Amino acid sequence: MKLYHKINKLTQRLTYRRAWRRAQRSIFRLPLGPLRAGIDAEHLREIQHRYAGSPAGYAKYANVDPWLRLNRERVQDLKLHRSAPKRVLDLGCGGGFFLFILKKLGHSVLGLDIDQVSLYAELLNIFDVPRVVWRIKAFEALPDLGQKFDWITAFSINFNLDYPTERLWGPTEWDFFLRDLQQRHLVPGGNIFFGLNPTFGGNYYTPELCDFFLRRGADVERERIFFKGGAHF
Numbered sequence: 001m002k003l004y005h006k007i008n009k010l011t012q013r014l015t016y017r018r019a020w021r022r023a024q025r026s027i028f029r030l031p032l033g034p035l036r037a038g039i040d041a042e043h044l045r046e047i048q049h050r051y052a053g054s055p056a057g058y059a060k061y062a063n064v065d066p067w068l069r070l071n072r073e074r075v076q077d078l079k080l081h082r083s084a085p086k087r088v089l090d091l092g093c094g095g096g097f098f099l100f101i102l103k104k105l106g107h108s109v110l111g112l113d114i115d116q117v118s119l120y121a122e123l124l125n126i127f128d129v130p131r132v133v134w135r136i137k138a139f140e141a142l143p144d145l146g147q148k149f150d151w152i153t154a155f156s157i158n159f160n161l162d163y164p165t166e167r168l169w170g171p172t173e174w175d176f177f178l179r180d181l182q183q184r185h186l187v188p189g190g191n192i193f194f195g196l197n198p199t200f201g202g203n204y205y206t207p208e209l210c211d212f213f214l215r216r217g218a219d220v221e222r223e224r225i226f227f228k229g230g231a232h233f
């Protein structure tokens with residue numbers, strides 16, 4: 001009975017927070033029209049035509065509208081459409097949808113990703129979003145990026161997957177990674193946000209990893225891990 005009440009309370013809290021985010025999005029709107037206006041339509045059509053019959057999973061990103069809508073929500077949920085200009089680093093930036101919107105809003109942006117999918121490079125080019133090519137690895141520091149950032153984000157991440165062991169990064173890998181972000185790449189008081197991917201069996205994290213995030217000061221809401229003002233060490 002006690003456990004039932006606990007789960008019920010958690011579910012209610014999640015439902016409430018999601019509803020609050022939805023309400024905020026509809027109050028503080030971010031119309032897509034002016035954002036889309038900056039895209040070279042002819043170039044985009046040519047890309048879409050080329051990827052139309054592609055069986056590759058990533059080909060879905062050529063149809064940019066749903067991804068712009070998803071990333072608009074990400075921008076709204078982090079309130080970056082209502083903020084003074086910030087420097088934002090997005091890890092595993094993919095085609096750069098999130099950073100494209102931010103750039104249009106006046107923020108200064110940098111993406112970081114591996115260079116495996118040519119469609120991502122083409123989209124980044126069309127969006128005019130700069131990217132550093134780098135493979136994030138456990139226990140390896142990021143390169144010098146020449147500046148510090150007010151925000152470091154990463155959405156639907158999979159750099160935390162260890163192949164072929166099919167093991168997710170645990171607290172030790174995350175601790176190294178977070179320290180590097182915090183100490184070398186984030187301004188004092190900056191924010192870090194991760195949107196985790198459910199992988200290798202469907203969980204976002206083990207209870208041990210969730211506990212680690214909480215001890216480092218994160219607000220943990222299912223896949224959303226938010227270090228407001230940075231992580232605590």
Ligand SMILES: C[S@@+](CC[C@H](N)C(=O)[O-])C[C@H]1O[C@@H](n2cnc3c(N)ncnc32)[C@H](O)[C@@H]1O
Pocket residue numbers: 091092093094095112113114116120134135136137154155156157158159
């Ligand atoms: C599922 S996609 C998400 C893309 C984007 N963040 C989004 O939400 O649309 C994962 C991204 O992480 C990148 N990625 C995967 N492993 C990586 C690694 N070890 N280092 C850097 N980027 C990586 C992929 O190339 C891809 O762009």
